[in-house]
Amino acid sequence: MTAPLLAVQDLVVQYGSLRAVDGVSFTLERGRTLAVVGESGCGKSTIAAAIVRLIRPTSGRVVLDGQDISALPEKHLRPLRHKVQMVFQDPYGSLDPHQTALRIVAEPLRLRGRDRAACLREAAVLLDRVGLPAGTHDRRPAEFSGGQRQRIGIARALASEPELLVCDEATSALDVSVQAQVLRLLREIQRDTGVAYLFISHNLGVVKEISDDVVVLRAGRVVESGVTERVLAAPAEPYTLALRRAALDPQVMTGRKPRALVAAAMEGRQA
Structure with missing residues (x-):
């Protein structure tokens, strides 16, 4: 059997005397979607931040593609960052308001050493892929709707050619119709690229729609996990x-x- 793409083992994140995440373990296979669900404040977003190393775990392991990244210093972590990218809850807050959509998406390509012309060409292809036509590429984030801004965020994440995309409440700020469009887009991208998703959500309807497996979190601990259809049905x-x-x-x-x-x-x- 091949190793899972992501293995989280006894993860603990502590702030002073508060254990925001308390001994959480789960695995995510390549090309699949795992949802982490629970009420507000249960530790979902803290887990996401620890996996992408926006914060450093107190203890435990985060193993990405066979390598423990939980304690790696930044200089060793940097070459691995393209493997895991994040789509944030607030698309506007995560985008540079002074840059055009094209340049926002081109930036990760530039950081990977591509020349300027190639970066802009590939960024245009990615924006088109997420449903933003060429006539919109020179607009800045404030000129887009919330759903369009989230599409820019998805395109920017895909520019790094990640194996894992961490979606932290990526549809919660969108209305129902736009939410459905973004979920459909994410499924299409997964089908075409094989990217795996860790999907953080409080919305059980969204979880049922997009995830293969689910982890239920309460007060920083896993209380139930398994195939989504079974867990939510019974x-x-x-x-x-x-x-x-x-x-x-x-x-x-x-x-x-x-x-x-x-x-x-x-x-x-x-x-």
Whole structure:
């Protein structure tokens, strides 16, 4: 058997006395999509940040393509960064407002040593691939809609030819129709390139739509995992069932209503 593309082993991320992530383990196979789901504040985005090494884990291992990257110094990590890229929740905040879409996407290509003309040509192909035609390439982020900005973010991530794309609530800021378009685009890209996705979300509908496997997180710990269809259809843990009930009210999952409502769902009471 081949090794998984990503193996997270006993991952701990601690801030002072708070363990935001507490002994999390899972694997992700090449070309598949693994969702990490849970209510707001459960540690999902912290896991994503540790995997792409925006933060350094307190302990545990993050093994990418057979190499433990959890403690690598930056000079050794830099050559590996193209293998794993991130699509952020806020597409506008993650894009340089002073650069055009074409130059934003060309920048990762330039960092990989391509000449300027080749970078711009390849960036134009990527923008076209994500559904942004040539007439839009010279616009700046503020001139695009939220869905279009997220497409720019996806194109920029793909410019590095990653093996793993970490999507941190990548559709949560989009309305339902645009969300469906972006999910369809991500599936098409995976089919064409074989890229694997780690998909962070609070939205069980989105998780069901895009993921092969799911990890359910509560207070920094894994409470249930398995094939998405099975876990969501017949949860083995009360907390997973509570998330499914609470998903009927999206404000619970996004933290706009008290988490006591999730607890109420766990007890089968009316919120």
